[in-house]
Amino acid sequence: MGKGNKQYDTVIGLEVHIELATETKIFCGCSTKFGALPNTQTCPVCTGMPGSLPVLNQKVVEYAMALGLATNCRINRRTLFDRKNYFYPDNPQNYQISQLYAPVCQDGKLEIEVTAGAGKDVESGDGGKNTGTKKRKTIRIHEMHMEEDAGKLTHDEAAGISLVDYNRSGVPLIEIVSEPDMENAEEVIAYLEKLRMLCLYLGISDCKLQEGSMRVDVNLSVKEAGSDVLGTRTEMKNLNSFKAISRAIGTERERQIALLENGKAVEQETRRWDDAAGVSYSMRSKEDSKDYRYFPEPDVPPVLIDREWIEAIRSRQPEFQEEKSIRFVREYGIPAYDADILTQSKHLAALFEETAKVSGQPKKTANWFMGELLRLLKEAGKEPEELSFTPKHAADLIVAVEEGKINQANAKEVFARVVSEDAEPLSYMEQHGLLSLTDEGALQTAIDEVLAENPAIVEEFRGGKEKVFGFLVGQVMKKTKGKADPGTVNGLLRKSLESL
Amino acid sequence: MIEQMDALTLSEKIKKGTLGVAEAVGYYRDQIERKDGELKAFLTLAEGGLQERIAELQEGIRSGQYTGPLAGVPVAIKDNICTKGLRTSCASKMLENFIPSYDATVIQRLRDAGMLVLGKTNMDEFAMGSTSETSSFQITKNPWNPEYVPGGSSGGSAVAVAAGMAPLALGSDTGGSIRQPASFCGVVGLLPTYGRVSRYGLVAYASSLDQIGPMGRTVAECRALYEAIAGYDEKDGTSVPGTVRCLGKMRKMTATEYDGLSREEKQKRCMERIKGMRIGIPKEYLQAEMNGEVRDAIKNTATLLEQQGAIVEEMSLPLTEYGVATYYLLACAEASSNLSRFDGGKYGKRVEEKELHAMYKKSRTEGFGEETKRRILLGSFILSEGYYDAYYLKALKVKRLIKEEYENAFRTYDCLLTPVAPGTAPKLSTSLQNPLQMYLGDVDTVAVNLAGLPAISVPCGMDQKGLPFGVQFIGNAFCEQLLFDVAEAYEELRGVFPTVGERMTGNGKAGER
Incomplete structure (x- = not known):
């Protein structure tokens, strides 16, 4: 809210980079595995040796197509790679192979759910978890393109040297560019959560902001409320958590309004968010913006995508979270709230569904999962993806409880064993003398x-x-x-x- | 005597056991020792591991591991083709001490076919030039007259073969860099169809135009070397997969049609091949300012072919005049980007500076020669915001039109007959003073690269100064074998071409010097 009488609207568009979870890099056969010793996952191609040539990993195209289909994009039948030229040591060829003129996907949309009637000034850091009535909103996607990641620079200030690790060089990325359709942090977070959920369900990325497998640049401008004229926008980088994104949006909105209220202009520039200090500072202005001298990449021929290929990808699309959640309510009669939580992880949802089927006790299964399982996960500080128990084991236990073979207190102990070490519950109960005295x-x-x-x-x-x-x-x-x-x-x- | 043998005969003798690999290699190294002090064709000779490789080859041939037509033959390699453990400098100070960690695909294929790398040959820096004079290290001389250039950029490879310092060589051709020096030095050189020979390991000048090709004294030798290196390579995304078929109008030939035929059978087939063949002479290639001797030679060539039953007629390729401009726009644009990896950071020359961009600037300023810098500047300008559409995009459109013009021509003709260059080799240190004039000298070769087609340069005649020149046959995509046939037939009709100095015999048949 401005200091004066004027009201301001915030206009936000996002550029999201997602690191794809392919086995190998986008243009060579090197592993993409994270955490190896520096420069051990490299070859002449991803270190830019003279004479080396890139060869496109088809999986990257398929992953991009899958996300494109999930976001209602048009898949370009002929997609081209382009070279983006700039000198920087993390970029071994001094150009990045990206897409400019004919990206793989265009003109998509994503539906998000946000609090109805929320003010346009919602910049609280709660990540949009407000209760209250929800409304749906469509965020348009301008395009989605494929590109290669750069290496990683480490600056050793003490020794006065910089080191480069090319393990990340050539790791595949897709960049998803939205239209400026978001108005506040809640919408931004909802959009990112949705995008993340789609990627997790597709299994194309783990989308971790902290680890950089999801990177978000926020383009933000303000305009007088109701005006059709967009303001000058800034681009915010270095946002490593949803919380940082929320804070940066609030702070940048206030900074731009303060400039306008004081009769100053907003500069078109790229800014860097300093989360510890809670402020951003200018990285480069538009005047300093580089001319990337884009041109069609001559080493990577155009990728032709025919109808059969698109249909093959479409037929492999998974059931996404929303559909799954609705189906769980319908098929298993569990509460919508439970279904929503259980489907936040594709893996958790699969465990639930299998356990429910085997036990024939979907509601009891939901109770065990919502109560005990989530509690155990939280205590262990683990992600649902790390669960590896056999659904039949959980189901056997649930049935045993229902048949009165074990009491609730002992069952909890056994359940913990099932979850932590995939214990076979009946033999465990017997060995530990936990079977109920039914004689x-x-x-x-x-x-x-x-x-x-x-x-x-x-x-x-x-x-x-x-x-x-x-x-x-x-x-x-x-x-x-x-x-x-x-x-x-x-x-x-x-x-x-x-x-x- | 080795000096009278072509590479195929050499290999036969080695396989029969009447000649040792060590003896053959020793002979050529001796030739280099004697001649290269003056001619300066070689930048680096294979030393490390050479004796082991010779022994390994000799054993492999004895045991029947290597049975190919060129097994045991040493080959000279242009210095922009990566050879594992052997310096690959691109004749640039920038890569003066660069030793590749890997072999180019063509080198791997030579090794697999039982051949051996003799050494690396001089060239124009990063293949940018038409005289081999932009080399940072040495000026290669034309063996027919050391006051003249050998042509370029594959000048070292052409001279190595012409002067008998190597039986065969590999060059690279982006706008004529195999064919023009072949013409100036009196040897045969083939530019394969774009995508037919893997570029993996070729230090890129202009990626969409570069191709590696064979150079040799005779067509038969070039054919054998071509067959050893051609074919799909999964490491090159622009390499053409599957069995390729000549897109020519008359005969749908496969690349392997000649496998297993004896040399005599092949030659016989070549003569039969030209009967009824339609050959076009694009009149734009016979422009007024060109050397009269070259023009007459084209006409004589036409007559020879007609006498054997070919139908030769003049036709028109009106877009020829746009070839040079289009070529330099596209090639420089790609070069400016391809050469950006040479920054002093990872390999090659580095001038130490405290600040990163100062290091880049100094390293590149000192590492690159003048012609290379000229093309990087030109290319960067062409790709700049505001100029891209007017220059780069327009050039791309013209490239497409030129390709279409050739495709149209090949609906009527089996191949085209043209000069390789407007004249013979210029004198040393006359070309670089006027780069634009030098660029215009590429008029007969660049359009073929733009169209991605194969073409072969075959020695044809001598001018009054005693300098050789060739004729060029251009084929439709993947019609290398048809080009070899025409060229081999022409070679037979022409008679034995004189060789430089002591190798000149003056009689006998082609292929049996």
């Missing part, structure tokens, strides 16, 4: 013993002191080492007391 004779013996050992308490109960009943139940449980089913104990104990 009424044995149970009756235990009850008789307890009653004999506690004559005073029994007298109290018979005198009308109902609350000592619980103590007696506890004693029976103790005697059976927790294996007895509390319900059965209740019934038998009451019967025994009454017949005394």
Whole structure:
């Protein structure tokens, strides 16, 4: 909100880079695996040796097509690579192979869900998790293109040297350029979450902002409310978390409004966000912007995409989160809230669905997953993707509980074992003596013993002191080492007391 | 005597065991020792591992591992083709000490066919030039008269073959760099169809035009070397996969049609091939300012072919005049980008400076020669914002039109007959004073590269100064074998071409000097 009487609208467009999870690089056969020793995953091609030539990895095209189809893009039937020329040591050829003139996908859209009636000034750092009524909004996608990543520079200030690691050089990226259709941080986060979810479901990227497998540049301008004339925009870089994105949007909006309120102009420039300081500073102005001397890449022939190829990709598209969530509610009768949470991870959703099917107890399965499983994950600080238990094991346990073979408390312990080490629940229960005492004779013996050992308490109960009943139940449980089913104990104990 | 043998005979003798690989290599190294002090064709000779390679080859031939037509033959390699462990400088100070960590695909194929790298030959720096004089290191002399240039940019390779210092050589051709020096030195040189020979390991000048090709004394030798290096390579995205078929109008030939035929059968087939063949002479290639001797030679060639039943007629390729301009726009644009990797950072020359961009600037200023800088500047300008459409895009359009013009011509003709250059070799140090004039000398060769077609330069005659010149046959895409046939037939009709100095025999048949 401006200081004066004027109201301002924020106009935001995003450029999102996503690192693709292909096995090999975009133009050579080197591994893309993260974390290897510097320059061990390199070859003449990705280190720009004289005479080396790039050969396109078809998987990259397929991943881009898959995301393009998921975002309703038009797939260009003839897509071309172009060279972007600039000198920098992380870029071994001093040009980047990218796409400018005929990108692989164009004119798409993404539907997001945002809080209805939220002010245009929502820049809180809560990542759009506001409750309240939701409305849908369409964000248009201008284009999506394929390109190669650069190497990684490390500056050793003490030694006064810079080192370059080309392991990342040639790792495939797709850049998704949105139209300036977003108005606030909530919409931006919702768009990014949606994009991330699509990529995770497609399995084309892990989209981690902190690790750089998802990188977001925010183009932002402000204009007088209701005006059709767009303001001058800035581009914000170095945004490494959703929180940083939210803060940077709020701060940049205020900075631009302050300039305008003071009669100054917003400069078209690229700015760098300093998250620790909570401010941004100018990296380069438009005047300093480089002429990249783009031209068609002569070493990579045009990629021709025919209808069959598109249809083959389309037929392999997964069921995405929203559809899956709706289906879970319909098919398994679980609450929409649970379905939404369980489908946030494709892997978790698959585990749930298999467990629900095998156990025949979808609602109980949902309860176990929503309660115990998520709690265990949180405690272990793990991602759902790291889960590796056999759904049948979880299902066997859930069935055992329902059949009264194990009580709830012991079942939790077994469930934890299933989750952590994929324990086979029935043999585990047997080995650890956790099976419920269902033999009424044995149970009756235990009850008789307890009653004999506690004559005073029994007298109290018979005198009308109902609350000592619980103590007696506890004693029976103790005697059976927790294996007895509390319900059965209740019934038998009451019967025994009454017949005394 | 080795000096009277062509590469095919040499290989036969080695395979029969009447000649050792070491003896053959020794002979050529001796020739280099004796002649190259003056001619300066070689930049680097293979030394490290040479004896091991000779022994390995000799054993491989004895055991039947290497049975190909050129097994045991040493080959000279243009210095822009990467050879593992052997300096590859592109005749530039920038790569003065650059030793590749890998072999170009063509080198791997030579090795697989039992050949051996003799050494690396001088050239114009990064293949930019038409005289080999833009080399940073030495000036190669024309063996027919050392006051004249050998042509370029594959001048060293042409001289090595012409002077008998190597039986065969590889060159590269972006705008005529194999064919023109072949013409100036009196040897045969082939530019293959774009995509037919892998460019992997060829230090790029203009990627969309560069091709590696064979150079030799005779067509048969070039054919054999071509067959050893041609074919799909998965490391080059522009390499053509699958079985290629001549797109020529008369005969759909496969690349392997000649496999297994004896030399006599091949020659016989060549003569038969030209009967009824339609050969066009584009009149634009016989422009007024060209050397009269060259023009007459083209006509004589036409007559010889007609006598054997070919139908030769004049035709027109009106876009020929735009070839040079289009070529220099596209080639320089690509070169400006291709050469940007030479920055002093990773390999090659580095001038130490505290600040990064100062290091780049100084390294490139000192590392590149004048002609290379001229083309980088030109290319950077052509690709600049505001000029791209007017220059680069327009040149791309003209390139497409030129290609179409050739495609049209090949609906009527099986091949085209033209000069290789407007004249014979110029005198040393006369060309670089007027680069534009030098560029115009490429008029007969550049359009073929723009169209991506194959063409062969075959020795044809001598001018009054005693300098040789060739004729060029241009074919439709993938019609290399047809070109070899025509060229081999022509070679037979022409008679034995004189050789330089002691190798001149003056009689006998082609291929048996």
